[in-house]
Amino acid sequence: MKSAVETLNPTRVRLTVEVPFEELKPSLDAAYKKINQQVSVPGFRKGKIPARIIDQRFGRGAVLEEAINDALPKFYTDAVNEGELKVLGQPEIDITEFNDNEELKFTAEVDIRPEIEIPDYTGIEVTVDAVEVSDEDIDKSVEQLRDRFATTTPVERAAADGDVIVVDLEAVVDGEVLEDGVAKGVTYTIGSGQLLDGIDEAVIGVEAGGTATFTSELKGGSAAGKQAEVKVDVTAVQARELPALDDEFAQLASEFDTLEELRADSVKRLERMKKYDQATQAQEKVLDALLELVEVPIPEKLLADEVETRKHNLEHHQFPTMGLDWDSFLEREGKSQEEYDAELESQAVKGIKTQFILDELVTRESLSVNQEELTEHLMRRAATSGMSPDQFAQAVVEGGQVPMLVGEVARGKALATVVEAAKVVDSNGEAVDLEDDEDETEGAETVEAVTAAAEDAPAEDTAAEDASTEDAAGSED
Helix, strand or coil: CEEEEEEEECCEEEEEEEECHHHHHHHHHHHHHHHHHHCCCCCCCCCCCCHHHHHHHHCHHHHHHHHHHHHHHHHHHHHHHHCCCCEEEEEEEEEEECCCCCCEEEEEEEEECCCCCCCCCCCCEEEECCCCCCHHHHHHHHHHHHHHCCEEEECCCCCCCCCEEEEEEEEEECCEEEEEEEEEEEEEECCCCCCCCCHHHHHCCCCCCCEEEEEEECCCCCCCCCEEEEEEEEEEEEEEECCCCCHHHHHHHCCCCCHHHHHHHHHHHHHHHHHHHHHHHHHHHHHHHHHHHCCCCCCHHHHHHHHHHHHHHHHHHHHHHHCCCHHHHHHHHCCCHHHHHHHHHHHHHHHHHHHHHHHHHHHHCCCCECHHHHHHHHHHHHHHHCCCHHHHHHHHHHCCCHHHHHHHHHHHHHHHHHHHHCEEEECCCCECCCCCCCCCCCHHHHHHHHCCCHHHCCCCCCHHHHCECHHHHHCCC
């Protein structure tokens, strides 16, 4: 086999491949064997039909077509390996010349990962928010805890904002009560916004035993997105009572004996949260600065596939849970379809560019992923997925997604390398030390957020995935 590579642009090549007929023999033999198992000819046992009889009965052309379909993937892969190409997605193959007992010639056009030059990034400087815990922050934190320990007392008066009510609901669309639009004994805190739009205004001023109606757009169920007339029967009104802010409350709500100790602990917890947010902000800003430094040509087909994948996920996975369609979604966002498509394309470009650059850094810095890092990342992903670690790990292995997770961790480590080299100061002008961060793979979360859906787009095994150690790769077993 001979092959040649023609560069069409920085992200696309055309392979020209010539295969001597004798190299097709294994596929030709396999084609005869396959057809033998599929057809019956009187006078011959199944699987024992001579090749000349198959040619006579079914045509030599059918055999040759089967052989070429079998052989093309191998010859294409051999040509890719010979050209040392990092291909993306599926090729467009065109058989340019082939006759029986003659040479097979074909071309394959395919996107490739572009060559990237990463300049010196040690001069990157970013400013992040300072870690400051105000009295207002502490008060809000304590109030949230206090709210969790609120009690309710039945009252004989009209419902007011902040009260807890028990209601029966009935939704009517086009004059008919929905089968899934009836709910009994629903407990609701007025003003929480956790039920239908319009219910707060409808029930305020209604006493137990009273009824109100309002119009609202249904967010889920069989009539999601439709306007419904909703009848609400108030069966009980309860006033919420917050516990007094004193030492007794501290003992009730925490392991501390005094309110002062509880507030002091809130300060420590809020500082930890703000430091985590600060580290995430640093990663995001350093990544944006790195993207500005590097020119990356984007493969057109890969970009189109990525945009389509993101739109498909939105339409088929997110819209149904939110009770939306494209019209209602765009109305909510306040954008036209063209404006949203442009925004989606910009996000996709950033995601692809991020993945390319960080994969290049993984290779350049010889970064690898060990079993402990992979397990830690898997545990974090499991927590956000709502699955147990064992369930998530099983789903990852069965879906062949271990290399994807390895890639996420490796890219996170590449980003951490750049962040470590950058100058990070807070809004007060003080240098920020991020080396105390206990989780050195946290950057994977930032990368994952930027490259969301990229794993669904067609791509080759990335350099980051190849950088996995034997331990990490062994987790597939």
